[in-house]
Amino acid sequence: MKVLVADDHAMFADGIQLILESEKDLEIVGKCYDGKSVINFISNHKIDIILLDVNLPDINGVEVCKEILKIQPDLKVIAITMFNEESFIEEILNNGAKGYILKNTGRDELLKAIRTVAKGESYFSKEVTESIMKSLMNKRKAGSKTINELPKISRREKEVLKLIIEEFTTQEIADTLYISLKTVESHRASLLSKLNARNTAGLVRIALENKLLDGVKIEN
Amino acid sequence: MKVLVADDHAMFADGIQLILESEKDLEIVGKCYDGKSVINFISNHKIDIILLDVNLPDINGVEVCKEILKIQPDLKVIAITMFNEESFIEEILNNGAKGYILKNTGRDELLKAIRTVAKGESYFSKEVTESIMKSLMNKRKAGSKTINELPKISRREKEVLKLIIEEFTTQEIADTLYISLKTVESHRASLLSKLNARNTAGLVRIALENKLLDGVKIEN
């Protein structure tokens, strides 16, 4: 299997090379030290696996991942970073990476990751998995650092809010709900007041950020 | 340790009771078959661990979880369901559950889950972990079923969009950026056109849904 190593720390890339050299089934076909040369290399060579550092000097690792998968969709991308940052992990997994390991990963785990991903499966180190799970559990808590204690939105207000977010005008909302234009305006006013928003933009932002519409029935 | 089992399928609750009976350190102090009785029980008894079915007949499991943690914040909640649904898992973990296991979990894993959570750690079965990881990888793909191919938003347009989302009026944006009101209106118009939005609400929704503001510098 042809492997490409992309990392701006030459020492690290060399270390990986040493590890892979002793393996008969793996062959390092290149080393890149920045995003542009990675994209260039992928355009000109057919490889199987890339070990991609998320923090390359020129281009964001996520962007590099997107680009090279456009060029060669069946390429297996394993992301590597120094840090166990949940946001990085989530972002790059969303963009096609098949695995994610940390730089302090040992020889055995590195080889296991490569061979697992090569088979078409995904691989995540235990630390990474734990990190994701923890962040899943703390998302809401972290988000509510400004303990906004949003007041309760009434049923009708939620209906109006839902339609606002769907780009209905006040008149259209009135027609949809069979109530007066002025009534809808009144609901808008109380929404603005309750959610502490100045205008429609704030209404939509606050509603989406706090997932206020979860649980509103959609009757189509 | 005092354990409460909450599941509307009596057979299942009984099964758990049988498993736990043979363990000296675990004691089932009650069984509940709906959300209301769970909340009621927690209000009147001090327990250590609850095995909570996510799909109770009357109240949504997530709501039950929220409520009982308000009453007894140090209570350890282990969510149980039939299905390996990522949305359920994420939702209930966000609301304080310490573990998540499936109903086809074996005796040993059930006990391991309870004892792990009792120690203050978290527990997730292998299947659940895999499910989360997979959904993490497929989120973007699923969301982009309507391949919207959003056109490029220029630098200035992004600045305007950012301020719109922050509830600035057109006049305020003009003052902030030291440009004319009419110029800002012009930018708004091209944003509406480019993002295919009908009004401010759509602008905000589309921007937030597509994370268009990621990478916009905040110079304060």
Add this chain to the structure above:
DNA sequence: AGAATACCTATGGTAAACCCTTAAAAAAAA
């Protein structure tokens, strides 16, 4: 049962957003 609170309804007036068109200087891309 009575009071307080929250909800849904509605009005007139004012402020802001949106539409259509045109256009020139500046910057970026081909």
Add this chain to the structure above:
DNA sequence: TTTTTTTTAAGGGTTTACCATAGGTATTCT
């Protein structure tokens, strides 16, 4: 260097959103 995109700006008009206020109806609390 030429072409395209971006940023700037304007007039003039229409539509929509927001403000202050208020009455009748549920709902909840005491």
